[in-house]
Amino acid sequence: MARAALTRLVEPGDAVVGRWLRGLGPVRLHRALTGAAAPPPGASTERLAGCALRAERLDPAADLAAVARLGGRFVCPGDLDWPRQLDDLEDGRPIGLWVRGTASLRLWALRSVALVGARACTDYGTHMASTLAAGLAERGWVVVSGAAHGVDAAAHRGALAAGGATIAVLASGVDTPYPRAHSALIQRMAEQGLVVTELPPGSHPTRFRFVLRNRVIAALTRGTVVVEAQYRSGSLVTARRAMALGRATMGVPGPATSALSAGVHELLRGEGVLVTDAAEVAEMIGGIGELAPARRGPLVARDALPPVTARVLDALSAQGGSEAREVARDAGTSRDEALRRLHELLALGFVERAGESWRLASGDGRNGVIRRGDP
Known part of the structure; x- marks a missing residue:
């Protein structure tokens, strides 16, 4: 009380x-x-x-009763449902948290990630935020954001659309949705997810409270991803607070010419880690074995050739046939070695033979049968 x-x-x-x-x-x-x-x-x-x-x-009794009527509760440090990672804020930790929603705040926060970014984001920012949130939700991660316009709302909606879990951390009372345009979204999160705030019922947001709200987002989660942010941005405040707390800090790159990505790029020039999809985020904040798939360009058949064989193939002219002696000279090997390699290439379908002359197989002109594209 x-x-x-x-x-x-x-x-x-x-x-x-x-x-x-x-x-x-x-x-x-x-x-x-x-x-x-x-x-x-x-x-x-x-x-x-x-x-x-x-x-x-x-009138704390009235405040507690008001939140209880909304299906909420007040969680204190030391309670079973208190997320102990908030204690990393030391003397700046919340006095308590007003919570709407029936899920366990402590358990959800154990596997949570913050997605934050610009309010006036581009279509690219909206797409990336919603796609990342949906991908993370499908992997069992709880998406945390601030319910603001732009990236925050896109992240919440992406997680909800994927049937996932999401937490909104407000800079107002749990009974005072802000922005007003997101009243339905916040109500849906209270039903399918959690809505959390440090402020008692009826409290209204202020600029200062938004800044302080960001520290809770940073401390509550395993890591913070910034999707679009200018040089002066509350999202960067969240990211730097997460970094100071030892949390993973990530950013999604954008066009080098976009002012809305300038702050993210500055973050990435420091200690931030570049991420482009949910798998890369999960690799940063997940457990052992949660690795993103290896990324590489398309493979072609000639990539599997031994170096000497590849040199022999390169020595063949695309304009016409070459004799084995000419091939050996251009490949920097002996005639016998060149012949052995040419016969290997013939068996693999890279080359054709016409008497003493060797040429690239018809239909390709450079490197024989291509499996998945050509570098």
């Missing part, structure tokens, strides 16, 4: 409050900030005056 009250008394992420909470405990700190006990050590007059104003409308 005291922690629920503190979420209305103070702003999220305040390290000073975190130190007081660690030293005094939630009940004593609640009493100290509401004037029922001596103020916390070092508390300024301004801070105490602000808490006094907020204390006038404190």
Whole structure:
């Protein structure tokens, strides 16, 4: 009850409050900030005056009842459902989390990844975010984002469309969907996934709260993927916070001429890892054996030839026949060796023989039977 009250008394992420909470405990700190006990050590007059104003409308029992009516709950550090990776934030960790949805927040967070990016994203950004989210959901990963316009919404929708799990971390109360245009999306996530916030019911978002919300996204997940971001972007704040916490930090590249990808490219020039699909993301954050498939160009038949045989094949003229002596000279080998290799190439269908003359097999002109394309 005291922690629920503190979420209305103070702003999220305040390290000073975190130190007081660690030293005094939630009940004593609640009493100290509401004037029922001596103020916390070092508390300024301004801070105490602000808490006094907020204390006038404190009713944690009503807040808990309001969230319960929505099918939600309040999760505290030490609860069975508390994601302990949030403790990496130390004194800046949440006082508690208001949660809508019936799934276990702790268990879902164990295998979660953040997908964040530009609000005013391009069609490419929307496509990449939704495709990545769907691919990760199909692999059993929980997609976490902030329910904002652009990349966030595309990531949530991609996971939901794939029948996957997704968590929205809000900068407002769980009963105050923001942006308003995403009310239906947030409601669907509350039914199929989870909606999480540090702020009590009825709270409205502010610019400062968006920034603080990003640290929760970074700490809650195994890694953060940025899909489109300008140089000045809240998504990059999330990525750098994830990096500082020792989480995997990834970025999806875009056109070099796009200002919306400039921030991602700067991230990739540092410690960020370039990813292009869900398999590569899973390889970065998954367990042993979750490897992305090897990527290589198309294979052609001549790729399997031994080096000397390939040189003999290259020595044949595409314009007409060549005698074995000429082939040996151009391939840098003996005539006997050239003949042996030419007969191998004949058996494989690369060359044809006409008397003493050798030429490339008809229908190709360069390297015989091509299996899957030609470099």
